[in-house]
Amino acid sequence: MESLGSHRLQGRIALVTGGLRGIGLACVERFLAEGAEVVLTDLEAPDGDLATATLARLGQAASYVRANVTSEEDWATLLARVEQQHGALHILVNNAGIDLTGPVATTSLEGWRRIMSINVDGVFLGTRAFVPLMEKSGAGVAGGASIINVSSIMGLVGMSEVSGYNASKGAVRLFTKSIALEFAEKRMPIRANSLHPGFVVTPLLSAGFQRWVDKGIAEKPQDLVDMVAAKTPMGRLADPSELASAAFFLASSDSSYMTGAELVIDGGWTAQ
């Protein structure tokens, strides 16, 4: 891609939760290619195989912190670490998330609370922890600081047996609008927008498809991929890099007047 490595994020500090896989990892890679320094978090121990291999590949501008987005304590530690190492935060991607499927009548309260905790509490806690630092940091850069909350097309439209995930992603959508209004009205230099991916080829999607196969909904995961591709007007699933390019747009000064908005990247799924 022509714009890769254009260094438009030179001097910017970014934090991406759930950064070891899928859309999160693609955001990390894109921000690094644009010259940012990136802190990524995930649940794995720093000396775990995936974290070690990923960090070795990403190079010096990336650093990894094990953090659970549902833990206030982990967010406090993360804030202290970012303040100490970088003294600023310009870009926060609240990406970490899980899915949950099944009939509502048999959804456990434990499962419901778990998805709300990760997908919703995590976004709230991350935002709350970093807003003061981002307010200071955003004043110094064109377009201000940028919070990018990863929702889903499932935050816009319902789907049968996806009630927990639907509810959590819908919450992210409106949480984002409210904080966008709050920051704008207070003239705080932080923008907040939500990303709404359609079906993206990620480990989360593969795991979800495998569970559907286990339930007997399809014979093999590839059948589900083919079915989803056939139902998408563009005829295919997205690559994570196609979400990272939107995150980059939201992180850059080109989106300086965009706040409280929804970026739907779904190959036309919700248009039909």
Added chain:
Amino acid sequence: MEQRLQGKVALVTGGTSGIGAGTVRRLRAEGARVIFTGSNQSAADGIVTETGAEFIRHDVTDAAAWGGLMTEILERHGRLDTAFANAGTESGDGSIESITIEGWNTVIGVNLTGVMLTVQHAMRAMATNPGGPTGSIIVNSSMNAHRAMGNFLAYSVSKAAVVALVKSSAVHAGNRKYKIRVNAVLPGVVETALIANLIDKSGDPVATRAAYEGLSPMGRMASVEEIAGMVAWLASDEARFCSGSEFTMDGASTAGMNGV
């Protein structure tokens, strides 16, 4: 400036002023070959000299002239990669009680039928691109697609209607297996020369400016360049999985309950 649009050929309707002119400048700056249309020859001459874009005098509502325009673009450049359906008007608009049939027809003619003709001819041209049907069509809607103005009936209706036009066209492109994307941009209030002029000529420019700025919780209007940056992103391969979507850039004007 990045050169994300090197090798691409772009058409911008209503390119002689405002968001259109800003987009001509941005697309040129990113390396695209740009053809823009409109009726203001002297404004066009200045933009041609400044940017190296090409101007073709054309009225988007002139259905009979569309064939000739596209033939000329394809003869000169051999392809079309981006079309920005931007030409729009508020001329003759009014409220549901006051609008005349002439005013209604003028606004709907430019803002809806003109957009339909732009998307139709752009898609037909893109379908013949060497290497297969590819391209990005971008329609300039407005935040008024979702928040109507009582004294601009036809404008509000037309801006909502083109969102459905975008979605239908995107689904059609998918049905035909074209790699042609169709999306809408929904700007808030943009500080164009037209708006600046309205402010200057109002009885109380300070209060009028404050009223426009107050429509956004950010407390300011968008610049033409900000909207142009979003159009350039949608035109580029960065947005290659985006189709049938609405891209709102309004400083949170429609994120809440304030209305416009």
